[in-house]
Amino acid sequence: MKVAIIGQGYVGLTISAFASENLDVVGFDSSQKIVNQLNLGISHIEGVDSSLLKNRINSGRYKATTSGSEISDCDIVVIAVPTPLNDKRKPDLTFIDSACKTIGQNLARPALVINESTSFPGTLRNFIKPQIEKYSSVLINHMYAISPERVDPGRVDFNQKNTPRLFAGLTPEASAKTREFYSKFCDQLVEVSSPEVAEAAKLFENTFRQVNIALVNEFAQIAHSLGISVYETLDAASTKPYGFMKFTPSAGVGGHCIPVDPTYLAAVAEEHGAPATFIRRANEVNLEMSKYIVERVAADNSGSLTGKSVLVVGVAYKPNVADVRETAAELVIEHLRQRGAVVSWHDDLVGSWNGENSAPLSGADIAVVATKHDDVNVQDILRSAPYVFDTTGKVPGAKGL
Numbered sequence: 001m002k003v004a005i006i007g008q009g010y011v012g013l014t015i016s017a018f019a020s021e022n023l024d025v026v027g028f029d030s031s032q033k034i035v036n037q038l039n040l041g042i043s044h045i046e047g048v049d050s051s052l053l054k055n056r057i058n059s060g061r062y063k064a065t066t067s068g069s070e071i072s073d074c075d076i077v078v079i080a081v082p083t084p085l086n087d088k089r090k091p092d093l094t095f096i097d098s099a100c101k102t103i104g105q106n107l108a109r110p111a112l113v114i115n116e117s118t119s120f121p122g123t124l125r126n127f128i129k130p131q132i133e134k135y136s137s138v139l140i141n142h143m144y145a146i147s148p149e150r151v152d153p154g155r156v157d158f159n160q161k162n163t164p165r166l167f168a169g170l171t172p173e174a175s176a177k178t179r180e181f182y183s184k185f186c187d188q189l190v191e192v193s194s195p196e197v198a199e200a201a202k203l204f205e206n207t208f209r210q211v212n213i214a215l216v217n218e219f220a221q222i223a224h225s226l227g228i229s230v231y232e233t234l235d236a237a238s239t240k241p242y243g244f245m246k247f248t249p250s251a252g253v254g255g256h257c258i259p260v261d262p263t264y265l266a267a268v269a270e271e272h273g274a275p276a277t278f279i280r281r282a283n284e285v286n287l288e289m290s291k292y293i294v295e296r297v298a299a300d301n302s303g304s305l306t307g308k309s310v311l312v313v314g315v316a317y318k319p320n321v322a323d324v325r326e327t328a329a330e331l332v333i334e335h336l337r338q339r340g341a342v343v344s345w346h347d348d349l350v351g352s353w354n355g356e357n358s359a360p361l362s363g364a365d366i367a368v369v370a371t372k373h374d375d376v377n378v379q380d381i382l383r384s385a386p387y388v389f390d391t392t393g394k395v396p397g398a399k400g401l
């Protein structure tokens with residue numbers, strides 16, 4: 001079985017690493033820089049060790065490429081490309097479309113095409129299949145399936161092997177072949193009745209997180225106005241052994257999934273005349289958190305941040321990763337600058353970002369902790385400025401939500 005994985009980012013490289021234990025894998029990516037690095041055995045993704053990548057390359061099981069012709073004789077092609085929002089905050093399927101073009105123009109024999117990219121219900125049936133057929137010079141009857149990816153980069157307790165995997169084919173043959181493929185490296189496969197159910201389930205999982213995060217972010221503001229601790233209240237509520245799941249407040253949501261996927265669901269819902277008001281409002285609450293935090297910081301500092309040096313500690317969207325996509329820290333920085341603060345940031349995992357480099361963890365008037373990586377010392381944070389505001393609940397002794 002020869003497998004092509006289109007897109008060698010968080011999802012695609014992770015799948016490549018697992019699949020290439022037993023199968024021949026071609027990792028296709030449009031970025032020559034990424035491909036060059038991967039072929040040198042250098043991983044750019046947390047959770048995929050460079051040593052493992054080198055082993056796979058040396059065993060002849062894995063190679064990366066930018067050449068579409070390398071996928072021509074594959075039995076299985078997995079799509080793992082970005083599905084962002086466009087500048088109107090609508091689903092942007094241009095990366096999927098270009099993956100379809102690569103597949104249509106190069107895949108020369110009947111194969112199974114699996115989409116792992118997150119998108120709205122109907123994407124496989126009404127977009128991916130027709131686009132691949134449009135780009136093919138001769139019609140080849142490929143099989144099509146969806147298996148939405150659930151990887152959580154940086155997480156060590158759940159991975160491709162022990163995270164149950166949803167899937168559905170457009171035909172029973174596609175479902176059977178999909179099961180055969182994933183059962184080579186995944187313990188539990190959950191087949192659902194249609195690709196649309198699998199696509200919707202993935203969106204709903206992340207929407208569930210989005211609205212619960214929004215709820216706790218709103219509650220943090222309520223608790224502050226009532227003069228009670230949000231954290232103590234959440235701990236108290238968590239003692240209920242059923243019917244409660246604890247989420248914690250933050251500067252907002254980041255990453256490729258939680259700020260984006262619910263909008264895919266809302267967009268398709270609204271197209272079908274089903275208003276997604278709850279999802280839309282949750283998105284707004286999470287986006288507004290950065291402004292609320294900056295207002296709290298200003299209020300504690302005699303109402304003005306003009307000319308004050310503010311260090312934002314942690315700009316990755318979550319702890320222990322270098323990923324800054326959609327990070328809430330960006331909005332925090334924007335609001336601080338709008339109020340005249342002189343802003344720098346410290347995050348040695350991220351290193352450089354938006355043309356700026358990570359600053360030393362010291363010497364500021366004010367520090368705002370947006371993300372707390374495990375290896376950043378709490379005492380160092382507290383010493384970095386005379387006033388420290390923590391949005392993470394992980395810096396005892398600081399002011400915070």
Ligand SMILES: NC(=O)c1ccc[n+]([C@@H]2O[C@H](COP(=O)([O-])OP(=O)(O)OC[C@H]3O[C@@H](n4cnc5c(N)ncnc54)[C@H](O)[C@@H]3O)[C@@H](O)[C@H]2O)c1
Binds near residue numbers: 257
């Ligand atoms: N990152 C996550 O935690 C996560 C989790 C579950 C699902 N997803 C979903 O998986 C999909 C991929 O996300 P990701 O985080 O791996 O993205 P990513 O940005 O980390 O990686 C995408 C890769 O695809 C490449 N690429 C873009 N267009 C291409 C094309 N036409 N052909 C070949 N390569 C192309 C890019 O160069 C990049 O290396 C998205 O739909 C995302 O929502 C992501």
